[in-house]
Amino acid sequence: MNAMIRLALVVAALALAGCTPSPAPSGSPSDGVTTAVPTTPPAGATTSAPPTSPAGETAIAVFFDNTVMNPNAENCSAVFVVERTVPFTDDEATAALEALLAGPTSEEEADGYSSWFSEATADALLGVKVEGDTAYVNLADLRQVIPNAGTSCGSGQFMASLNATTTNATGASTVLYAFDGDPTAFWDFVQVGCGTFNDDCDPAPFADLGP
Numbered sequence: 305m306n307a308m309i310r311l312a313l314v315v316a317a318l319a320l321a322g323c324t325p326s327p328a329p330s331g332s333p334s335d336g337v338t339t340a341v342p343t344t345p346p347a348g349a350t351t352s353a354p355p356t357s358p359a360g361e362t363a364i365a366v367f368f369d370n371t372v373m374n375p376n377a378e379n380c381s382a383v384f385v386v387e388r389t390v391p392f393t394d395d396e397a398t399a400a401l402e403a404l405l406a407g408p409t410s411e412e413e414a415d416g417y418s419s420w421f422s423e424a425t426a427d428a429l430l431g432v433k434v435e436g437d438t439a440y441v442n443l444a445d446l447r448q449v450i451p452n453a454g455t456s457c458g459s460g461q462f463m464a465s466l467n468a469t470t471t472n473a474t475g476a477s478t479v480l481y482a483f484d485g486d487p488t489a490f491w492d493f494v495q496v497g498c499g500t501f502n503d504d505c506d507p508a509p510f511a512d513l514g515p
Contacts, residue, residue, distance in 0.1 A: 361389040364396055366404040367468035369461050372416030380460035383468050386412055397432045400473035401441065404465060405429055420453045420462050430484070431513030432470070439476035441466070442513035445483040447493050459494040482510040 367383035374382045386408070390399050407422035428449075430442040447454065453462040470479045480502055483489040487505035491497055498505035 360392050362391070362393050362396060362399060364388055364390055364400040364403060365469070365472050366400055367465050367472075368404075368408050368412070368417040368419045369465070370416045371418055377457060377461065380457040381464040383461070383464045384417070385468075386417060397434070397439065397470065397473040398429065400469050401429050401432055401466075402426075404469045405443075419465060420450045420458070421465070424449050430515050431510075432474075433509075433513060434474050434476050435509065437477045439470050439474045439479045440482075440509045440513060441470060441479060442482045442485060442510045443490070445489065447483070447489070454493045454495065456495065459496075463494055480509070482507065482513075485510045485514065 364387075366386050366388065368386060369377065369382065370384045373384055388403060390403065393399050404419075405421045405428050406426040407419050408417040425446060428444040428446060430444060432439065432441045434440075450462075452458050466481070467479055470476065480487065481490045483493070485507055487502065487507055487510065488498060491502055491505060496502075503509075
């Protein structure tokens, strides 16, 4: 299913453990706003009709914070959809995550979009797969690259972008993560730890998601 169609169908709003988001800023549009928790990651929403991709291209959606629509990060987990097209691929999850990890373009930054992700994290995706209703995302260890993303509000923004982009691209209802195949390292970074909600940080599903 095209990512933009799923985008119009899937909406969720939750709060990241350890980061209690404030209400959405007054006057902020609801389109594309989402919050996230690690147990059941969300996707964004849009009321606009999904775009038609030109021949030879695939429509994807990525989710960033926006300093205009969410000034001073008033909502720690608010993210807003950015629609893009990429060369045709049937692997929308990889395409969307690679676009997310490369961060906003200069044009998007001019429109207020911001993110923990940038050129420094552009090559961080090691692999992604979907099994049943769960997506597994293996990332390079980002703890030294973006250490402040591990703060309470920082982790809310970090998780919201990852969760919304991944669930929208894959249709999965849950996303589990690892750094270099180690889920414990990832969940400790976002100040959540291990539990039944993330398979007690079982590394086995990430064994085939290496570089």
